[in-house]
Amino acid sequence: MTREAPPPLAVRGLTVRFAGLLALDDVSFTVEPGSLHALIGPNGAGKSTTLNVLSGVYRATSGSVRLGDAEVTGLRPHQIAGLGMARTFQNLAISPFATVEDALLLGRHRLTRTGFVAAGLRLPSAAREAARHRERVREIAAFTGLEPYLGQPAAALPYGLRKLVELGRAVCMEPRVLLLDEPVAGMTSDERRRTASVIAGVRESLGISVVLVEHDMGVVMRLADTVTVLDFGRCIADGPPASVQNDPEVIRAYLGSSGAPESPDSPKEVRP
Numbered sequence: 001m002t003r004e005a006p007p008p009l010a011v012r013g014l015t016v017r018f019a020g021l022l023a024l025d026d027v028s029f030t031v032e033p034g035s036l037h038a039l040i041g042p043n044g045a046g047k048s049t050t051l052n053v054l055s056g057v058y059r060a061t062s063g064s065v066r067l068g069d070a071e072v073t074g075l076r077p078h079q080i081a082g083l084g085m086a087r088t089f090q091n092l093a094i095s096p097f098a099t100v101e102d103a104l105l106l107g108r109h110r111l112t113r114t115g116f117v118a119a120g121l122r123l124p125s126a127a128r129e130a131a132r133h134r135e136r137v138r139e140i141a142a143f144t145g146l147e148p149y150l151g152q153p154a155a156a157l158p159y160g161l162r163k164l165v166e167l168g169r170a171v172c173m174e175p176r177v178l179l180l181d182e183p184v185a186g187m188t189s190d191e192r193r194r195t196a197s198v199i200a201g202v203r204e205s206l207g208i209s210v211v212l213v214e215h216d217m218g219v220v221m222r223l224a225d226t227v228t229v230l231d232f233g234r235c236i237a238d239g240p241p242a243s244v245q246n247d248p249e250v251i252r253a254y255l256g257s258s259g260a261p262e263s264p265d266s267p268k269e270v271r272p
């Protein structure tokens with residue numbers, strides 16, 4: 001399943017202003033090809049705003065985001081998805097009628113070549129393509145542990161599995177960069193462990209870059225190659241987990257916030 005390495009994702013001088021509020025203030029970091037890059041910080045630090053700019057949901061006030069040679073800033077979400085950037089959302093939006101297989105097939109939409117007419121006329125080429133997508137969905141379902149649930153209505157699954165479906169749907173887009181917004185939030189510790197190992201497996205076997213926004217410091221410190229720490233919209237630290245978790249400014253930011261890391265398995269150093 002290994003593919004060509006994704007290009008670096010370079011965020012430079014990113015600034016986002018909402019009326020009087022500076023949500024992001026001159027933020028820069030680089031997601032190295034194939035790395036897992038975590039974005040952490042107390043509540044309101046600007047993590048989701050960053051993901052929203054990276055995925056085209058918000059427009060930057062100034063600054064740039066480049067995926068290799070491609071300028072991402074200013075593109076619409078579907079154009080950014082077309083460059084190979086897929087994201088998951090904190091809140092799940094799964095149709096009550098869709099099976100897990102349907103939800104995963106939705107992730108293949110961008111990769112579907114068969115035109116509307118060919119599909120409508122049920123031409124053999126359309127049938128062959130549909131079969132290929134189903135096969136790939138099955139592989140990804142096996143890989144993420146969703147295979148036993150493929151025929152079940154996604155909306156009826158327990159919360160942790162629904163979040164895994166959201167992750168699987170994004171993986172089905174065959175992204176070069178995967179943006180994950182709090183993928184383990186609200187999960188039981190078993191579900192968290194399972195999801196963390198799926199994320200590690202996705203990164204390792206597909207060789208894609210992952211940008212992870214997550215409050216669970218146990219998961220962040222176990223998975224991340226690099227951690228960027230935001231506080232009040234500013235980047236206050238950037239580096240390997242071991243150096244970031246002992247950075248006095250990072251400890252101070254978490255001490256002064258109600259948004260301190262929540263995980264029961266958080267390392268003591270980052271859980272003041």
Ligand SMILES: Nc1ncnc2c1ncn2[C@@H]1O[C@H](COP(=O)(O)OP(=O)(O)OP(=O)(O)O)[C@@H](O)[C@H]1O
Pocket residue numbers: 018021023041042043044045046047048049050259
């Ligand atoms: N659409 C918006 N309009 C106005 N203000 C916004 C908007 N989106 C975010 N903000 C503000 O920008 C700041 C950064 O918010 P953001 O959601 O990015 O923080 P966060 O680090 O993701 O926090 P959390 O961990 O609580 O999700 C906050 O002060 C928030 O209230």
